[in-house]
Amino acid sequence: MNHIAPGARAGIYHYDEIDRQFVAERVEQFRKQVERRLSGELTEEEFKPVRLMNGLYLQLHAYMLRIAVPYGVMSATQLRKLAAIGRKYDRGYGHFTTRQNLQYNWIKLEDTPAILHELAEVDMHALQTSGNCVRNVTTDPFVGAAKDEVVDGRVYAEILRQWTTMHPEFTYLPRKFKIAISGAESDRAAVRIHDVGLLARRNDKGEAGFSFYVGGGLGRSPFVGKLVREWVAEEDFVAYLEAILRVYNQYGRRDNIYKARIKILVHELGLEKFTQEVEEEFARLRGPKYRLDPEIVEGVRQHFAPPPFEELPDHSEALERAKAADPAFANWLAVNVSEHKAPGYAIATVSLKPAGGIPGDATCDQMDLVADLAERHSFGELRVTHVQNLVLAHVKKDELYDLWKRLDEAGLGSANAGLIGDIIACPGLDYCALANARAIPLAQAISARFADPIRQRTIGELGIKISGCINACGHHHVGAIGILGVDKKGTEYYQITVGGDPTLTTAIGDILGPAVTETEAVDAIEAIVDVYLANRAGEGERFVDTLKRVGHAPFKERIYAAD
């Protein structure tokens, strides 16, 4: 196999020979499994979990292949390979997901072994991106760059990536299992809507440890993760998770797919009893066998050593000049650029949400361009965010204007990170066999309605999240405005919720009123925005805060007044 080396400075985990051998063996294993399916030795029922564990999912019209991007971080070389695969085997584009992965929506089963082989050339695969196993562990897309970072989540996410890979005990769980880690003061990883959410922190001695939240999740029964343990020392990190998974694997429900997630177990057992079970397992597991040796942590940490930042003044004259000369750039700077911990550097969010576009989609040409820009401006590395954007994490302030111009020419310069145009949408009925309604066209219509970047900025922080069915892949429960597609006698309707919050102050949104049609939905969103703007106490008051203060009544009145 050709191996294409990634840039040495990129903040990714760099494979060694053993990692490569592992992936090559898995590719070969899957090739044989496909053969055994074709020969009839494996039934379709038996093949299904095997194929899911390799990222291959059957959608409405075709197979979807979901590629793992561990904790959303990849090198420019890897992104270029994803572009090449999209061109060769798909329709010239790919879709970035809320799990910080990338998926191709139009894949042929017979092409998959070849695709997996090509992915392996750049140390990538599709393992455990689907199926009832521990999925790709996600983390803060600003990891290693954010000014408010306390612990580097990549280190522990990588440890979990390894530990959960082909875990012999936890590959046939009652249901899928999602873990997120945040190591900063602001939670940019939505930890409390995960099966296990980890807040990495430091004690007064400077040692790393973790708060464990368990049983969060959306879907048809949304729950906010509950604090099971305030402090788990670094050396117990793996043991504690092993204990949680063992309790879940034994006691999680297997009689009903909708009640099989760990959130239901925590809910039915009660937090106290669940915690007691976990603590008992943990007390017994704790010991040399499951102890996370500081040397391992250090070894993994070395992969994520900071890139060679130049010593720069924090103030950039070039940036100030560009800002003064180009208002559109100034707007993007204010909205899409975040503070970096190194002086003279900044974090740039590349929006995959152009007005009227499909959230999270990127053409292969766009991927190539971002790969080039990552090489030129960000040490050859980029991140995928759980809101389906990309991030160049280490850009010199002096170079931001150049970067933005190139992005903007390619339709990637939208200034809407965190604003109303930054919509999360699931694939919906356009692709998904489970969906009741389409999500993408509605996202397109809303973002077109609010296309004006200045209007968006005036409205301020306001996340819209759309799911095409109750499985809630579009995270609608935690959208400041959430939209859920429902089917009423063959017609698509949309139920609107308000007040959701994916950050540490996690909240599930409340239903505003009866579901509306697609056309009405766009008007309803605009009405909600108008009511907010008319009622907010000054520009600093966010939509969710105004909503808390004035309640649902003025919003309901406006939307449903005509009924």
Add this chain to the structure above:
Amino acid sequence: MPLIENGRIGEDAWSFIPDGEPVPNDRPVIISFERWQAERDSFEGRNARLGVRLKSGTLAGAIAADLDRFSLVAVEFAKFRDGRGFSTARELRERYGYTGEIRAVGHVIPDQYLYLVRTGFTSVEAPEGTNPESWANALTEVTIAFQPSLDDTAPLSLLRRKLKVG
């Protein structure tokens, strides 16, 4: 049904006696956990080896106190997707220190064999007509593991290690 041991089809010295049928005293037999609960006194003084079969919903703790009575514990997989048995075996070994044979019975597929071995199973009852090659391959096609295994006494000093092949 073919018995798989160490990646090969082996001789099965055991037989399962359905509930209600007489239990022979002169050869190794497996009885159901339910029968054991109901008739345990009748097995006092038995010389031939005894095994017990646990349904997938019966977890290790249920049999823990009686483990010294059994030379074999058969763990049932009602469906291959129901992975409780992996934890049952691991608990039997790690938590309750069981050293006898642990056998996977019911619906398991060769693609799970490596996982079974790594969680403490020693044998598998495979369906009639199974392809022995697939079971043999299952132990050798992936040679790397990222977690400590049951037979592995080394601590988690390195997450990644080569599996002993063969």
